[in-house]
Amino acid sequence: MSSTSLTTGRAWRPRVPRRHVPVLATLALLLVMYGVGVSQYRAFSNVQVVFNVFIDNGFLLVVAVGMTFVILTGGIDLSVGSVVAMTAMVSASLLQDGLPAALVLVVALLIGPTLGFLMGCAIHFFEIQPFIVTLAGMFFARGMCTFISDASIPITDGFWTAVSQERIGDPRGNFVSIIVLIAFAVVLVAAYVLAYTRFGRTVYAIGGNPQSALLMGLPVGRTRIAVYTVSGLCSAIGGILLSFYTLSGAPLIAIGMELDVIAAVVIGGTVLTGGSGYVFGTVLGVLVLGVIQTLITFDGSLNSWWTRIVIGGLLFAFILLQRLIGIRFK
Amino acid sequence: MNAVADRLRPLTGHRLFWPVLVLVVMILANTIYRPGFLSIEVKNGHLYGTPVDILRLSAPLMLVALGMTLVIATGGIDLSVGSLCAISGAIACLHISEAPDQNSPATVLTALALAFGAALALGAWNGVLVAVIGIQPIIATLILMVAGRGLAQLVTEGQIITINSGPYRAIGLGHFLTLPLAVFIALAAALLIAAFTRRTALGLIVESVGGNAEASRLAGIRSSRVVFLVYVLSAACAAVAGFMMTANVSSADGNAAGLWVELDAILAVVIGGTSLAGGRFSLGGTILGALIIQTLTTSVYAMNISPQTALLFKAVVVIAVCLIQAPAFRARFSRRRRGTTPGPTARRREKEQVPA
Numbered sequence: 292m293s294s295t296s297l298t299t300g301r302a303w304r305p306r307v308p309r310r311h312v313p314v315l316a317t318l319a320l321l322l323v324m325y326g327v328g329v330s331q332y333r334a335f336s337n338v339q340v341v342f343n344v345f346i347d348n349g350f351l352l353v354v355a356v357g358m359t360f361v362i363l364t365g366g367i368d369l370s371v372g373s374v375v376a377m378t379a380m381v382s383a384s385l386l387q388d389g390l391p392a393a394l395v396l397v398v399a400l401l402i403g404p405t406l407g408f409l410m411g412c413a414i415h416f417f418e419i420q421p422f423i424v425t426l427a428g429m430f431f432a433r434g435m436c437t438f439i440s441d442a443s444i445p446i447t448d449g450f451w452t453a454v455s456q457e458r459i460g461d462p463r464g465n466f467v468s469i470i471v472l473i474a475f476a477v478v479l480v481a482a483y484v485l486a487y488t489r490f491g492r493t494v495y496a497i498g499g500n501p502q503s504a505l506l507m508g509l510p511v512g513r514t515r516i517a518v519y520t521v522s523g524l525c526s527a528i529g530g531i532l533l534s535f536y537t538l539s540g541a542p543l544i545a546i547g548m549e550l551d552v553i554a555a556v557v558i559g560g561t562v563l564t565g566g567s568g569y570v571f572g573t574v575l576g577v578l579v580l581g582v583i584q585t586l587i588t589f590d591g592s593l594n595s596w597w598t599r600i601v602i603g604g605l606l607f608a609f610i611l612l613q614r615l616i617g618i619r620f621k
Numbered sequence: 622m623n624a625v626a627d628r629l630r631p632l633t634g635h636r637l638f639w640p641v642l643v644l645v646v647m648i649l650a651n652t653i654y655r656p657g658f659l660s661i662e663v664k665n666g667h668l669y670g671t672p673v674d675i676l677r678l679s680a681p682l683m684l685v686a687l688g689m690t691l692v693i694a695t696g697g698i699d700l701s702v703g704s705l706c707a708i709s710g711a712i713a714c715l716h717i718s719e720a721p722d723q724n725s726p727a728t729v730l731t732a733l734a735l736a737f738g739a740a741l742a743l744g745a746w747n748g749v750l751v752a753v754i755g756i757q758p759i760i761a762t763l764i765l766m767v768a769g770r771g772l773a774q775l776v777t778e779g780q781i782i783t784i785n786s787g788p789y790r791a792i793g794l795g796h797f798l799t800l801p802l803a804v805f806i807a808l809a810a811a812l813l814i815a816a817f818t819r820r821t822a823l824g825l826i827v828e829s830v831g832g833n834a835e836a837s838r839l840a841g842i843r844s845s846r847v848v849f850l851v852y853v854l855s856a857a858c859a860a861v862a863g864f865m866m867t868a869n870v871s872s873a874d875g876n877a878a879g880l881w882v883e884l885d886a887i888l889a890v891v892i893g894g895t896s897l898a899g900g901r902f903s904l905g906g907t908i909l910g911a912l913i914i915q916t917l918t919t920s921v922y923a924m925n926i927s928p929q930t931a932l933l934f935k936a937v938v939v940i941a942v943c944l945i946q947a948p949a950f951r952a953r954f955s956r957r958r959r960g961t962t963p964g965p966t967a968r969r970r971e972k973e974q975v976p977a
Contacts, residue, residue, distance in 0.1 A: 603768020
């Protein structure tokens, strides 16, 4: 797919690179959904609605960015939801023990990447499928959560509550939280890394064809381990953001989140076999999920399970779209 | 020492050796920890005891894992089985709960047929996505895994449907010839699948498709038809497992029924020695795998450890089993061993590669 993705179609076709089609489709879908929302509900056009989507999904966005790296190499990381929960749990329990906030942040941010690094090593050195390794990682992290505590732990630390309650707003009263700023920072760094660095290009190359990447002399092993470490780091940041958002650590939080994350990445146009996709698409994917949630909340008569069904339907539509584009241009 | 090892080689080389050993060790450890572990008593003409409980509780997992074995043997994977369990259980319970006489066998049979039909249709949906449209199995079934739970909640309208039906409850808790009925259902499914795959060419075809779908197609096997079939079969197994799970508790919960069973099932298949890469499968191994997982779960609960923390143990088992199975890990390990004592390990590896 990626090897020919630079071709832009014949002269009589609109000059849209094929690899941009899924992202553009997501963008169109997002605009249509927002348009529907605005036309149905007057309050939907409020800027704060958009800001709230970011505030409510900031942690999801960060985790999805990490997952984008993994999926771009053709892998998958099922452990993210559990790592998010474990990070929040560890932070909450360490803060409860009275450790200084800075130290807790460092510890919390180290656990995720370490687990990711170990999983990457198992995947690379022992050639075990990413699916199984990260499944074990998921079991492990979720088990650790309840090992730390069976009940949810509230966070009362001054730094955490300050970050959680800080409102950064415009004069008209709309605001975002620090969560959103951190999420944006992660997105920008990730987009830069993927687009302009040697590491980013190696990620795309591995996803396109691992054998070729190896023969080209690219550091396949190092990069493959690195993407799981990156995903672990993003999950850890996501966990911290979630603990800012909820001001607690709960052992059963973020169950099934890995599926939402994978869905967001796929709806964002990243091809699951790897090699093609953008961080920007992932941002759109997360927004689509967020807007679905908002629409369903606004409607009031629809129940939350409709979210699952709609996400499943969209997942299907986008996978089919990717498949059709793949076939037509082959 | 070497002579003993030589004599044991045919035994240790058997592919069910490791699963059996793990199971035996686990039962021994349990018996040491809790001497009453193996005791079975007869009450009201039925057998009771921890081993019987393990058999009964592992029946749904066994069913799901049997279907999963064939899917994995074709090189695929079916993530939607948990949702399918929830959907089939929800449909069956909904039908029974609306009937005037919940105990009438006709009602229960209609409910089972309806739910089974729905599961077959959803299995066919998976099959079409994978075999006809050609979407990666993990993704194709992910769709139903996400949407399916929503569908199950839609059927139950987000409530937990409680029923009071004797015949339906019998699927999960009934007895037949002193043993739980669920065990017989799982056993019957296993024998049926074994007969179809090992007494006809179907098993060989499934393995050849898993080995190389394109080559099988060129050799004259209708690969896509076989692939389609295994997904329908997996859905059918999941549906029956769903009946058992909901019958066990006489209620259908769209949210919780069959949660994470897909992961346990995959684990059971992998422990049983079926390679995730496809190309060969072992039904006996899968049954052992399901028993191992249920024994592990039961023994962890017996130690007063919460179900969530039990996941830690499962994680350790998954990693250990995968490492043992990983050719790269074995090669590394045996190379180190060969450096000091040349011989046995290297020869055994060569031998193992032949039948695969």
